[in-house]
Amino acid sequence: xxxxxxxxxxxxxxxxxxxxxxxxxxxxxxxxxxxxxxxxxxxxxxxxxxxxxxxxxxxxxxxxxxxxxxxxxxxxxxxxxxxxxxxxxxxxxxxxxxxxxxxxxxxxxxxxxxxxxxxxxxxxxxxxxxxxxxxxxxxxxxxxxxxxxxxxxxxxxxxxxxxxxxxxxxxxxxxxxxxxxxxxxxxxxxxxxxxxxxxxxxxxxxxxxxxxxxxxxxxxxxxxxxxxxxxxxxxxxxxxxxxxxxxxxxxxxxxxxxxxxxxxxxxxxxxxxxxxxxxxxxxxxxxxxxxxxxxxxxxxxxxxxxxxxxxxxxxxxxxxxxxxxxxxxxxxxxxxxxxxxxxxxxxxxxxxxxxxxxxxxxxxxxxxxxxxxxxxxxxxxxxxxxxxxxxxxxxxxxx
Numbered sequence: 001x002x003x004x005x006x007x008x009x010x011x012x013x014x015x016x017x018x019x020x021x022x023x024x025x026x027x028x029x030x031x032x033x034x035x036x037x038x039x040x041x042x043x044x045x046x047x048x049x050x051x052x053x054x055x056x057x058x059x060x061x062x063x064x065x066x067x068x069x070x071x072x073x074x075x076x077x078x079x080x081x082x083x084x085x086x087x088x089x090x091x092x093x094x095x096x097x098x099x100x101x102x103x104x105x106x107x108x109x110x111x112x113x114x115x116x117x118x119x120x121x122x123x124x125x126x127x128x129x130x131x132x133x134x135x136x137x138x139x140x141x142x143x144x145x146x147x148x149x150x151x152x153x154x155x156x157x158x159x160x161x162x163x164x165x166x167x168x169x170x171x172x173x174x175x176x177x178x179x180x181x182x183x184x185x186x187x188x189x190x191x192x193x194x195x196x197x198x199x200x201x202x203x204x205x206x207x208x209x210x211x212x213x214x215x216x217x218x219x220x221x222x223x224x225x226x227x228x229x230x231x232x233x234x235x236x237x238x239x240x241x242x243x244x245x246x247x248x249x250x251x252x253x254x255x256x257x258x259x260x261x262x263x264x265x266x267x268x269x270x271x272x273x274x275x276x277x278x279x280x281x282x283x284x285x286x287x288x289x290x291x292x293x294x295x296x297x298x299x300x301x302x303x304x305x306x307x308x309x310x311x312x313x314x315x316x317x318x319x320x321x322x323x324x325x326x327x328x329x330x331x332x333x334x335x336x337x338x339x340x341x342x343x344x345x346x347x348x349x350x351x352x353x354x355x356x357x358x359x360x361x362x363x364x365x366x367x368x369x370x371x372x373x374x375x376x377x378x379x380x381x382x383x384x385x386x387x388x389x390x391x392x393x394x395x396x397x398x399x
Contacts, residue, residue: 016119031141036088067232135317149180153172193288243309306369313351
């Protein structure tokens with residue numbers, strides 16, 4: 001046996017490990033190549049916050065930091081303020097591990113739903129797809145945003161629900177909400193899971209505010225006043241008085257009358273989610289499983305962002321990551337996933353480069369509605385009586 005053949009045999013035996021490493025290194029290289037781009041948000045907010053922390057004692061400067069981000073994020077920013085790197089690099093390093101964490105969790109979901117083994121390659125292709133999804137690397141490496149952080153803990157919560165570790169799911173979601181209010185889009189889903197599965201106690205919901213409170217304690221000990229306990233959330237909720245901000249949801253079809261429409265928009269969101277969950281609650285054939293929980297979580301986020309007021313172009317981020325897993329588990333709906341990615345990315349180029357939109361937002365709003373209609377139709381029919389509508393698995397694909 002020649003050395004070349006031994007090397008090829010080793011490569012064949014370890015192809016999953018090799019490809020995972022190569023994908024990861026290429027993802028790092030892509031991010032490194034884009035690291036020096038400075039967005040408007042980077043210049044106006046993140047770098048100013050970082051410099052304040054660096055120049056005033058790092059963690060001890062948190063009480064005096066004027067930021068509309070939560071203290072959980074401020075801890076991370078204070079931690080990187082010690083590093084001897086350029087300001088832009090230090091800020092963008094924050095989201096980097098969470099990009100990879102989200103890819104890892106999607107890989108685990110695809111592996112579980114598809115009944116794949118550790119040595120099977122397909123889940124790792126999903127891992128790569130997350131890392132190279134334009135929304136992901138533009139969000140973190142170019143824009144310098146932190147949506148991957150709260151999304152990581154949101155996905156972790158969903159993963160724990162898939163594993164039957166409900167308490168861990170609520171603790172994880174407490175972390176998600178402690179980083180970004182947008183995590184709340186998944187909270188109604190947890191209420192549905194409580195009623196439908198009867199698997200856990202209502203007391204588990206207390207983990208969410210408990211985690212938030214515990215994360216606030218170090219800042220309080222450093223001198224952060226209790227009046228700022230919900231300060232970041234209050235600023236985020238009342239900061240923008242527009243029905244939609246570079247996002248192709250329902251309100252692109254209406255006049256931008258925030259004063260008149262924002263309360264009806266919230267009520268419509270509640271009603272739409274209640275109709276969905278009530279239908280699935282009474283549907284005897286519908287069973288909560290990893291295969292149904294994945295699209296249910298994805299479309300729950302999409303309903304919220306389609307109907308709620310003041311939605312930004314980044315707020316569907318969690319659904320876009322879940323769409324990767326949906327693509328690999330339900331490939332026959334590939335066109336829905338492509339549409340979801342297009343919808344989510346449509347406002348990025350406008351904000352960052354004043355380019356676009358290539359497709360008018362009012363047209364994309366109608367596309368969004370069609371994606372929801374088709375996806376929810378599939379979800380409503382994912383029952384034991386209709387196994388052909390369930391996401392494919394490795395075993396099923398061989399039949």
